[in-house]
Amino acid sequence: MSLGSIDELVAAAQDRVPAVCEVVSAAAADLGRILADAVVQLDPARVVVGGELSALGSLVLDPVRAAIATLALPNAPRRIDVVPADLGANASAMGAVALLLHEEPAVPRHLRPAAR
Amino acid sequence: MPAMTKPADALQRLRRVHEETVVGMLRSYGALSRTDLMRLTGLSRTTLFAIISEMIERGAAVETEAAVTGARGRGRPASLVALNPSAGLLLGIDLGRRRVRVAVANVAHEVVATAMADVPVDAGVAEQADAAADLVRRLCLERGIRLDALDAVGVGVVGVVDGAEKEAAGAVPRATPAVYLPVTERLEREFGVRIAIDNNARLAALAESTWGPRGRSPTSSTCAGPSASAVGSSSAGGSCAARTPRPASWATCRSTPTGRRVTAAAAAAWRGASGTRACWTPRRHAA
Numbered sequence: 001m002s003l004g005s006i007d008e009l010v011a012a013a014q015d016r017v018p019a020v021c022e023v024v025s026a027a028a029a030d031l032g033r034i035l036a037d038a039v040v041q042l043d044p045a046r047v048v049v050g051g052e053l054s055a056l057g058s059l060v061l062d063p064v065r066a067a068i069a070t071l072a073l074p075n076a077p078r079r080i081d082v083v084p085a086d087l088g089a090n091a092s093a094m095g096a097v098a099l100l101l102h103e104e105p106a107v108p109r110h111l112r113p114a115a116r
Numbered sequence: 117m118p119a120m121t122k123p124a125d126a127l128q129r130l131r132r133v134h135e136e137t138v139v140g141m142l143r144s145y146g147a148l149s150r151t152d153l154m155r156l157t158g159l160s161r162t163t164l165f166a167i168i169s170e171m172i173e174r175g176a177a178v179e180t181e182a183a184v185t186g187a188r189g190r191g192r193p194a195s196l197v198a199l200n201p202s203a204g205l206l207l208g209i210d211l212g213r214r215r216v217r218v219a220v221a222n223v224a225h226e227v228v229a230t231a232m233a234d235v236p237v238d239a240g241v242a243e244q245a246d247a248a249a250d251l252v253r254r255l256c257l258e259r260g261i262r263l264d265a266l267d268a269v270g271v272g273v274v275g276v277v278d279g280a281e282k283e284a285a286g287a288v289p290r291a292t293p294a295v296y297l298p299v300t301e302r303l304e305r306e307f308g309v310r311i312a313i314d315n316n317a318r319l320a321a322l323a324e325s326t327w328g329p330r331g332r333s334p335t336s337s338t339c340a341g342p343s344a345s346a347v348g349s350s351s352a353g354g355s356c357a358a359r360t361p362r363p364a365s366w367a368t369c370r371s372t373p374t375g376r377r378v379t380a381a382a383a384a385a386w387r388g389a390s391g392t393r394a395c396w397t398p399r400r401h402a403a
Binding site for chain 2: 005006010048050051085086087089090091092094095096097098099100101
């Protein structure tokens with residue numbers, strides 16, 4: 001089947017088109033394998049998956065969870081949350097704004113009190 | 117005369133703290149009446165009113181009339197105080213492989229507008245930057261946003277914006293890797309403000325910790341170490357880092373002002389080792 005854009009891919013996966021689901025969950029399993037590496041090294045409390053495809057929910061998140069559970073210290077008692085991002089597709093653009101907000105002084109210079 | 121200046125300094129410090137409290141409240145809540153501000157800051161009427169008049173005089177704050185809702189009582193409408201909305205806008209640009217997204221926010225952390233546009237898969241960074249600049253221009257025109265007060269532009273890019281290169285540049289903060297120089301140059305020319313650049317998966321993590329409810333609440337108590345969130349971006353729009361053959365590249369932990377560590381893990385597994393095409397592209401899966 002032919003898909004013109006990422007939106008169509010997401011729509012097709014939401015309709016559970018078998019071929020599409022297969023590709024997406026295989027990719028998610030790959031992502032999980034990579035994230036398992038990261039989890040081992042960084043010991044995070046939570047993994048937040050963003051981007052357009054995270055809207056697919058369990059189709060993407062379950063393979064990630066499975067990979068992390070089996071590959072990243074399988075006997076460790078702690079479970080790591082794998083959750084979709086809150087911000088959706090604009091996250092990176094908003095993050096670029098956040099970068100500026102965090103780099104700048106909390107109160108921009110021209111808003112600071114004039115009195116020293 | 118340290119003995120003489122000390123009390124004055126202490127008072128000035130106190131005043132500054134009060135002013136910052138007021139600014140902080142206006143940033144968090146937007147426009148507020150003086151009564152609300154008194155309640156929220158706990159400042160005395162005299163102190164608060166003096167601070168507000170000074171801010172308005174300086175152009176840092178503006179006075180607006182409250183929108184009339186329903187039947188009002190007598191007297192003139194209560195006026196609200198807000199940070200001058202034109203005091204500073206921030207522009208965030210996400211240059212994905214197929215999609216460019218922009219977000220315009222003001223100093224109050226309010227996202228004023230967002231937009232996106234598709235770019236050809238084979239577009240280079242310079243073309244992406246062009247597309248982003250066009251998109252911003254179009255968005256501003258459509259929504260009547262004026263960029264006169266633009267403070268800075270943040271750019272998220274696919275790929276590694278390496279810390280080593282930053283350090284190598286020495287005193288220059290946040291040096292841009294050579295491959296992204298066309299981007300910063302183009303955007304600097306367009307907007308004439310400072311450009312900050314970083315990996316977009318990292319930025320997604322930062323956004324998540326800034327705006328997401330998870331970011332604001334303390335993370336899982338089961339975690340003994342420093343709590344961290346990792347974002348693995350699954351966007352075919354190109355939020356995967358690393359064109360490198362190594363399947364994963366995750367950004368180093370960065371400290372946010374809140375002291376929380378945010379880790380962005382960007383997995384390139386999504387686009388296969390060749391790094392040129394996502395594994396679900398229509399061409400490869402055309403039936």
